[in-house]
Amino acid sequence: xxxxxxxxxxxxxxxxxxxxxxxxxxxxxxxxxxxxxxxxxxxxxxxxxxxxxxxxxxxxxxxxxxxxxxxxxxxxxxxxxxxxxxxxxxxxxxxxxxxxxxxxxxxxxxxxxxxxxxxxxxxxxxxxxxxxxxxxxxxxxxxxxxxxxxxxxxxxxxxxxxxxxxxxxxxxxxxxxxxxxxxxxxxxxxxxxxxxxxxxxxxxxxxxxxxxxxxxxxxxxxxxxxxxxxxxxxxxxxxxxxxxxxxxxxxxxxxxxxxxxxxxxxxxxxxxxxxxxxxxxxxxxxxxxxxxxxxxxxxxxxxxxxxxxxxxxxxxxxxxxxxxxxxxxxxxxxxxxxxxxxxxxxxxxxxxxxxxxxxxxxxxxxxxxxxxxxxxxxxxxxxxxxxxxxxxxxxxxxxxxxxxxxxxxxxxxxxxxxxxxxxxxxxxxxxxxxxxxxxxxxxxxxxxxxxxxxxxxxxxxxxxxxxxxxxxxxxxxxxxxxxxxxxxxxxxxxxxxxxxxxxxxxxxxxxxxxxxxxxxxxxxxxxxxxxxxxxxxxxxxxxxxxxxxxxxxxxxxxxxxxxxxxxxxxxxxxxxxxxxxx
Numbered sequence: 001x002x003x004x005x006x007x008x009x010x011x012x013x014x015x016x017x018x019x020x021x022x023x024x025x026x027x028x029x030x031x032x033x034x035x036x037x038x039x040x041x042x043x044x045x046x047x048x049x050x051x052x053x054x055x056x057x058x059x060x061x062x063x064x065x066x067x068x069x070x071x072x073x074x075x076x077x078x079x080x081x082x083x084x085x086x087x088x089x090x091x092x093x094x095x096x097x098x099x100x101x102x103x104x105x106x107x108x109x110x111x112x113x114x115x116x117x118x119x120x121x122x123x124x125x126x127x128x129x130x131x132x133x134x135x136x137x138x139x140x141x142x143x144x145x146x147x148x149x150x151x152x153x154x155x156x157x158x159x160x161x162x163x164x165x166x167x168x169x170x171x172x173x174x175x176x177x178x179x180x181x182x183x184x185x186x187x188x189x190x191x192x193x194x195x196x197x198x199x200x201x202x203x204x205x206x207x208x209x210x211x212x213x214x215x216x217x218x219x220x221x222x223x224x225x226x227x228x229x230x231x232x233x234x235x236x237x238x239x240x241x242x243x244x245x246x247x248x249x250x251x252x253x254x255x256x257x258x259x260x261x262x263x264x265x266x267x268x269x270x271x272x273x274x275x276x277x278x279x280x281x282x283x284x285x286x287x288x289x290x291x292x293x294x295x296x297x298x299x300x301x302x303x304x305x306x307x308x309x310x311x312x313x314x315x316x317x318x319x320x321x322x323x324x325x326x327x328x329x330x331x332x333x334x335x336x337x338x339x340x341x342x343x344x345x346x347x348x349x350x351x352x353x354x355x356x357x358x359x360x361x362x363x364x365x366x367x368x369x370x371x372x373x374x375x376x377x378x379x380x381x382x383x384x385x386x387x388x389x390x391x392x393x394x395x396x397x398x399x400x401x402x403x404x405x406x407x408x409x410x411x412x413x414x415x416x417x418x419x420x421x422x423x424x425x426x427x428x429x430x431x432x433x434x435x436x437x438x439x440x441x442x443x444x445x446x447x448x449x450x451x452x453x454x455x456x457x458x459x460x461x462x463x464x465x466x467x468x469x470x471x472x473x474x475x476x477x478x479x480x481x482x483x484x485x486x487x488x489x490x491x492x493x494x495x496x497x498x499x500x501x502x503x504x505x506x507x508x509x510x511x512x513x514x515x516x517x518x519x520x521x522x523x524x525x526x527x528x529x530x531x532x533x534x535x536x537x538x539x540x541x542x543x544x545x546x547x548x549x550x551x552x553x554x555x556x557x558x559x560x561x562x563x564x565x566x567x568x569x570x571x572x573x574x575x576x577x578x579x580x581x582x
Contacts, residue, residue, distance in 0.1 A: 012273035019269025040073035092150025097157025105165025205267030305334035313371035345532035360388035397472035403464035414452030462493035
């Protein structure tokens, strides 16, 4: 998070009346506890039985307790021990719960199953009984009991984080980060943590309150050592003397209540400020499967293209009964440098599955079962995810449909463009910013400097598509896979985007695989066309050949569905007018 965003978040928190008040109260409490030796002149353990139960005085503003000890000193020093113990429990819970929840939610698999089983077991244990048993076994040291408490409450963080991450891991902007070649660690740290930080902040406040209350409860029951000043020990003493000096219960009770209220209110204000800054789009799930063995394709006599060559590609999805269902059957496809190849077919024909196979980003349950995919002469079918990630962004690039859904709303355009540049090219922040400005000029975005500072919701759909193309070109890839890049755009913006793709091909020798169902787009920019139906390539040829003299009945049916030559419909008329005319 940049300094500007941090400052804006802090301003929003402090402008919130409850947030500002709770922050001031917590700050006052922490300062008082930290500066206890300067505020309280008397040692919290120093006793003067002759002054037992004395009322407030100049030397002792809150009076004396049943043993003649200064109440102010015990409240301040007791706060050190109570808040320190709660902080220890909270740290243990965060260290155990958050990383494991992130890993289980993002990766799933066997670790997720084992972790869930362990978490369910720990959550089934009664916390107070376990703490009492731990005291009997490990001794009355409160710090040890707080470590045990941290282990007991860690599952609450695990379940919270895992549930959110499992939902967000299939977001389109997460897929876009994968296509950029970013590592899983960087994606989680950059894109996933922004989603879970608000709930984690609320959970931190709740767990801190629980830790403070449980610690005070244990010491109220006499489980603590008894020799250390804590708010719970003060409550225990006050309860024993409630008939003689009921005011003794006021100060530790007030400290506990104010601390817990301030924690909850501040956490809510921070969460609201963060959520106001980073709204989330609707979710769509799509995750990458684990690599699996791939059966090689049958030998082919047709020469293979140097840039992208697909031979005998078969893609299948696992059914619940353990069998596979094939959705792509024996596809052959080639893309050469400086060539735009259109992959055409109706929805559900297997176009996107073929493109995702090349990218190594098939949805969950899908895998390449047979065939060969070479990129720059390197076999990628069955390649490990780490190796595939090295190709994405530098050799392979991807431009998706739905441009607004593929930009993370939590970050500026400049931040999202600079991230893969810094990751892949190793540039510093300033050099990456210069490169991002050049890319925006390349895709003909006016005022690049201003655009870099904008968030996705502040730009149009056409500009967002240009930003995605700029991001795809950020590391000078050799092959660009564009999946319906003009679907969500109006006709004029479509023409501008297609002209941009054509110019990138001519100026950079870029190879483009254009996935589309729009034959008008094919006629405008494609050099060659592959027609796909029911998971198979039914016809391949030059654009002129496919559109002018198609051989396959399916291709002819697609062309016949184009309405360019159809007679115009008569204007619509109400039913009564049609009756009179007839």
